[in-house]
Amino acid sequence: MGPDLTPPTPGVPTMLDLGLDAARLTEDLVNIESVSGNEGAIADAVEQVLVGLNHLTVQRFGNTLVARTDQGRAERVVIAGHLDTVPLNDNLPARRDANGNLHGLGTCDMKGGVAIALRTAASMPVTNRDVTYLFYECEEVEAERNGLFLLSQSHPELLEADFAILMEPSDAVVEAGCQGTMRVDVVTRGERAHSARSWKGVNAIHAAAEVLARLNAYQPRRPVIDGLEYHEGLNAVFISGGVAGNVLPDECVVSVNYRFAPDRSEDEAAAHMREVFDGFEVTVSDSAPAAMPGLSVPAAAAFVEAVGGTVNPKFGWTDVARFSALGVPAVNFGPGDPHLAHKQEEFVPLAHLESVERQLRTWLGEGG
Amino acid sequence: MGPDLTPPTPGVPTMLDLGLDAARLTEDLVNIESVSGNEGAIADAVEQVLVGLNHLTVQRFGNTLVARTDQGRAERVVIAGHLDTVPLNDNLPARRDANGNLHGLGTCDMKGGVAIALRTAASMPVTNRDVTYLFYECEEVEAERNGLFLLSQSHPELLEADFAILMEPSDAVVEAGCQGTMRVDVVTRGERAHSARSWKGVNAIHAAAEVLARLNAYQPRRPVIDGLEYHEGLNAVFISGGVAGNVLPDECVVSVNYRFAPDRSEDEAAAHMREVFDGFEVTVSDSAPAAMPGLSVPAAAAFVEAVGGTVNPKFGWTDVARFSALGVPAVNFGPGDPHLAHKQEEFVPLAHLESVERQLRTWLGEGG
Numbered sequence: 146m147g148p149d150l151t152p153p154t155p156g157v158p159t160m161l162d163l164g165l166d167a168a169r170l171t172e173d174l175v176n177i178e179s180v181s182g183n184e185g186a187i188a189d190a191v192e193q194v195l196v197g198l199n200h201l202t203v204q205r206f207g208n209t210l211v212a213r214t215d216q217g218r219a220e221r222v223v224i225a226g227h228l229d230t231v232p233l234n235d236n237l238p239a240r241r242d243a244n245g246n247l248h249g250l251g252t253c254d255m256k257g258g259v260a261i262a263l264r265t266a267a268s269m270p271v272t273n274r275d276v277t278y279l280f281y282e283c284e285e286v287e288a289e290r291n292g293l294f295l296l297s298q299s300h301p302e303l304l305e306a307d308f309a310i311l312m313e314p315s316d317a318v319v320e321a322g323c324q325g326t327m328r329v330d331v332v333t334r335g336e337r338a339h340s341a342r343s344w345k346g347v348n349a350i351h352a353a354a355e356v357l358a359r360l361n362a363y364q365p366r367r368p369v370i371d372g373l374e375y376h377e378g379l380n381a382v383f384i385s386g387g388v389a390g391n392v393l394p395d396e397c398v399v400s401v402n403y404r405f406a407p408d409r410s411e412d413e414a415a416a417h418m419r420e421v422f423d424g425f426e427v428t429v430s431d432s433a434p435a436a437m438p439g440l441s442v443p444a445a446a447a448f449v450e451a452v453g454g455t456v457n458p459k460f461g462w463t464d465v466a467r468f469s470a471l472g473v474p475a476v477n478f479g480p481g482d483p484h485l486a487h488k489q490e491e492f493v494p495l496a497h498l499e500s501v502e503r504q505l506r507t508w509l510g511e512g513g
Numbered sequence: 514m515g516p517d518l519t520p521p522t523p524g525v526p527t528m529l530d531l532g533l534d535a536a537r538l539t540e541d542l543v544n545i546e547s548v549s550g551n552e553g554a555i556a557d558a559v560e561q562v563l564v565g566l567n568h569l570t571v572q573r574f575g576n577t578l579v580a581r582t583d584q585g586r587a588e589r590v591v592i593a594g595h596l597d598t599v600p601l602n603d604n605l606p607a608r609r610d611a612n613g614n615l616h617g618l619g620t621c622d623m624k625g626g627v628a629i630a631l632r633t634a635a636s637m638p639v640t641n642r643d644v645t646y647l648f649y650e651c652e653e654v655e656a657e658r659n660g661l662f663l664l665s666q667s668h669p670e671l672l673e674a675d676f677a678i679l680m681e682p683s684d685a686v687v688e689a690g691c692q693g694t695m696r697v698d699v700v701t702r703g704e705r706a707h708s709a710r711s712w713k714g715v716n717a718i719h720a721a722a723e724v725l726a727r728l729n730a731y732q733p734r735r736p737v738i739d740g741l742e743y744h745e746g747l748n749a750v751f752i753s754g755g756v757a758g759n760v761l762p763d764e765c766v767v768s769v770n771y772r773f774a775p776d777r778s779e780d781e782a783a784a785h786m787r788e789v790f791d792g793f794e795v796t797v798s799d800s801a802p803a804a805m806p807g808l809s810v811p812a813a814a815a816f817v818e819a820v821g822g823t824v825n826p827k828f829g830w831t832d833v834a835r836f837s838a839l840g841v842p843a844v845n846f847g848p849g850d851p852h853l854a855h856k857q858e859e860f861v862p863l864a865h866l867e868s869v870e871r872q873l874r875t876w877l878g879e880g881g
Contacts, residue, residue: 324709326708326709326759328758339829339852340694340746340748340750340770340772341692341694341746341772341828341829341830342744342746342828342829342852343733343746343747343748343772344744344746345852348728348748348749350725350728350748350749350750350751350752350767351725351728351729351748351749353725353752354722354725354726354728354729357718357719357721357722357725358722358726360716360718360719360722361719361722365711376710376712378708378709378710378711378712379711380708380711380716380718380719380761381716381718381719381754381755381762382708382718382755382756382757382758382759382760382761382762383718383754383755383758383762384718384721384752384753384754384755384765385752385753385755386749386751386752387749387750387751387752387753387768388750389750390696390750390751390768390770390799391694391750391770392750393748393750394749394750394751397752399718400755400758402708402758402759404708404709404711431758460709460710461707461709461710462709484707484710
């Protein structure tokens with residue numbers, strides 16, 4: 146773990162060595178640049194090592210890989226991670242600091258989790274549950290390109306399981322469920338006029354004062370579900386209006402993002418938005434459902450117990466909602482601080498890599 | 514004035530005939546397309562007819578023309594109009610309707626006024642005041658390209674006069690002075706955060722609610738100056754903010770246009786903006802001074818009396834403010850409804866062309 150390690154040359158496809166520890170393997174994965182849409186090299190590298198493992202059946206769909214054990218166990222679990230990252234931000238290659246952290250694009254979100262899943266896949270031919278390992282493309286971009294979404298449409302049978310673990314950064318503890326997210330455009334209308342004779346028109350931007358006042362007055366709910374306190378939020382994320390420097394604008398659009406707890410459906414969330422912005426034009430422009438924590442399902446409860454019992458609510462939206470929609474209870478459990486995802490300075494603590502891998506392996510029967 | 518007139522082919526430079534009546538001449542001028550920056554053809558056509566008139570000294574600067582009489586009169590007056598138009602909007606060539614109106618780009622703003630000035634220049638070699646006729650480029654675009662502005666910088670002596678008439682559309686009556694205009698950016702600041710954990714940030718768009726509330730509460734002044742009631746206005750003309758669909762924005766900019774009466778200087782207007790938006794960042798992004806009506810100046814008073822005594826205040830900003838800044842009292846007096854300027858459906862009533870020309874000629878001594 147010292148600075149004597151020679152980093153691979155970034156950009157050159159790396160032959161992965163699954164015998165390396167999770168820290169070294171994460172470093173190698175990080176140095177294979179894989180911004181969304183450019184996952185070919187990393188998917189090739191992952192496929193190459195997986196197909197060499199006799200206990201796995203490997204299938205590839207685009208740059209998404211599915212590797213399954215078939216031991217005839219009573220239970221099956223999905224262990225999933227995405228291979229892509231957000232765009233480069235002068236944060237490659239990976240580098241270690243003196244405090245035991247690995248820095249660089251994708252260290253936190255989420256090649257640390259991918260490294261752990263790959264090592265587990267390689268080194269545990271026998272597990273107490275059958276496992277479907279899933280490494281997928283395009284999680285950081287629009288849903289239509291998301292490898293997990295595409296697989297759920299083309300081969301839903303490959304995602305059948307009793308439980309799923311999404312190895313997104315969750316501070317190395319379980320984050321359960323996820324809040325839904327909805328974007329609505331709240332539109333105000335006016336009537337154009339020359340600004341030198343403004344009494345002849347109606348200013349649509351001025352009319353947005355009431356929209357912003359309602360946002361300021363809004364009290365977000367904090368419902369407790371399965372013992373977890375969620376925390377909703379209602380925020381303007383864009384505002385725009387204006388025609389010319391001398392014209393009263395006839396339209397102003399406030400784009401509002403509503404993050405809603407898992408006890409609310411998308412329909413209920415949309416109805417709530419129409420209620421909050423009663424009197425204005427409200428159009429839903431984007432929506433993704435929440436996921437219930439689902440901790441009462443036996444497979445989920447067993448997992449939580451195995452990893453120490455600590456569970457936090459997940460505030461952000463993640464692909465656990467896709468599993469939830471397929472009827473598969475799912476949690477987030479991975480190394481790294483979720484607040485660092487998408488930040489230039491993202492990093493993963495090596496201690497997280499170690500503890501998450503150990504807990505996962507124990508749960509899958511190692512040493513049992 | 515019937516439909517038997519053959520319209521000139523648009524786009525083909527026209528040999529102007531200053532013997533035509535003002536309506537025909539306006540039509541010919543309108544059909545020489547001259548969107549700002551493209552005044553070469555119309556300036557050529559105007560220069561060609563002016564240089565043939567022995568009683569005028571003609572000078573050209575870019576696409577701006579100055580033509581002066583030198584009769585040694587005690588008084589000198591500027592009669593000015595711009596040659597350019599706003600962009601085409603499917604409103605060429607010119608066409609007449611059955612109600613005695615001429616439609617098309619530039620009919621109202623302001624080739625009707627230009628036609629009257631050209632006819633007067635051609636047919637009145639003797640006037641009771643010396644006249645400086647001015648036909649200039651780029652009035653509809655940024656000040657730095659404005660032909661009148663450029664001339665005021667390079668040859669201010671050519672603009673020396675006791676009085677100026679700007680033949681902008683003013684409903685064929687005198688509109689005196691003009692209101693100033695200032696644009697200020699009012700900026701709110703916040704702190705970015707992921708919208709799924711909005712309590713970790715501060716939303717700058719929400720903070721703009723107070724800016725909009727102040728705009729809604731604002732009571733514009735209506736001061737009476739030289740007997741004319743001006744009417745101020747304070748309006749948001751643009752608003753923008755937003756980083757991404759899942760991020761609390763850290764900045765929101767409200768661009769506010771203040772139209773201020775001629776009793777207020779630009780400095781006073783800026784101070785007033787800082788007072789109205791006290792507590793926010795306020796930056797002046799654009800400013801043009803108001804012009805006092807100046808009706809107490811003898812040359813102005815005589816003109817007003819000669820054209821019937823009716824005077825309205827000018828709410829919009831016009832180049833009269835440039836004359837005012839040069840110490841030359843100036844009024845707007847031209848054919849056409851100023852509310853139609855810059856509109857697709859602009860037109861000029863032929864009756865305006867007739868009455869404005871007649872009043873101008875009478876004032877310059879015709880029949881006296």
